[in-house]
Amino acid sequence: PGVIVLENPHCQSGGRVLPASYIKEVRELADERGLPLHLDGARVFNAAIASKRTPAEMAKDFDSVMFSLSKGLAAPFGSMVCGTRPFIDRVRRYRKLLGGGLRQAGFMASAAIVALQTMVDQLIEDHRRAQLLATKIRDIPGIRLEPSVIDTNMVFFRLEQDGLSVPDFLAALSQRGVRMGTLREGVVRAVLHYLVSDHDVDTTANAIRSVLQAEPR
Template identity: 45%
Template structure:
């Protein structure tokens, strides 16, 4: 199967498997796993943050951050298609007692401007308004099609939020893809944020895990919450070893995934009734709209599966995500299958 549902489906490379087999391990709940410790130190170094914490999933990393930045009865401003709001099972309400204040980006990019955020702020208001305690951003933005937030926009939001005493958390699940697309470092893109989460198991290709980064004090408290939420792992070095390989070896080749996504987008855009916003295809996610073709996206995905291609449907839209297990030949096969599935 040509699996374009997500970049979470990648399989560990031979180098990752070797590293896992040879990993030096200890008990990470005691802070004694040397490979996990190396991973955390290296991630903090790359992002120019004081400390980092290895967590089983990106959702756990995001939700620990929300918990530490907010208090029950407060609000989190987030773009209305944000992952934390839509795909983390209402965890901010369950775990933190916080309420999402979803805001749509007017330009459709998925990335809020300060003006859009400011209009939704509840700071210093009367007692019947829930106060804003956190601004949550996402880069790249998944449901907007892998779009990227420029460094200057991130810096302005953080500067203005901090002037009001409001922290900013960055869901940087695919921040390395954003950095490649923008020609920036991940440290530059994530630096102004109070905390950042990035995934090792998406485009970077590690089998399991994400990282949460912030101040030393923040990460110490995050470690406690990781344990409370059931995320304290023991000899996790076997996972951290693969993550270290992914962190060092995969970023330089992410541009290949972007080129494959671009080819897929251009091929889809040539098909009658299929709409793709080519200007926004800058990373490894392609979203096409089938409303013009008057086709049901779920039905088309079922037909694609019959032809050996997996993709994800969302209403009238289909999402494709490229990754290192997908070749350029796979892209051409997927395009041929899509043409057949439309008829």
């Protein structure tokens, strides 16, 4: 192995925040083996908000960090990589080798600055609405939250209704103006963001209920 990578928050665990104690254990393992530790922090600002820590505190045990500007922070595009100067010099070279160079990038940087300056506190609302959605759908027959605890802005649930596949469920939701996705068999993922209002959460919960209560064809 050449590097250990941790994702925080961890998507496949339902958007849960990794415990600080676990990260320290992995840091010790990396040090024992002489390996760098990288943080895939696409939503690390969500993890920071959820755990009431700063992004710097979330990143302090890592040698390098990547975070996305276009997810919770709502910039139109882009990600940032942070690390030592020699590391960033290597990143720049490989980025260019892989076609990631861009001229006239100032407009991208401007959008990134706006996102970092104005959107971080908004993540609190995204988390609140995710918890609100979970509360509204928790007791709908045919829905099982997985996991039941909501840390960030993602709600995962498993369909437990005979005769209704995830693709059919998602298609029926889409017809009602609600779009979700799936990352693993039988599990649906809903991601809350700044364009989703409390009214939209109500609409989403009602759409889910409508699909699951519809008469089978």
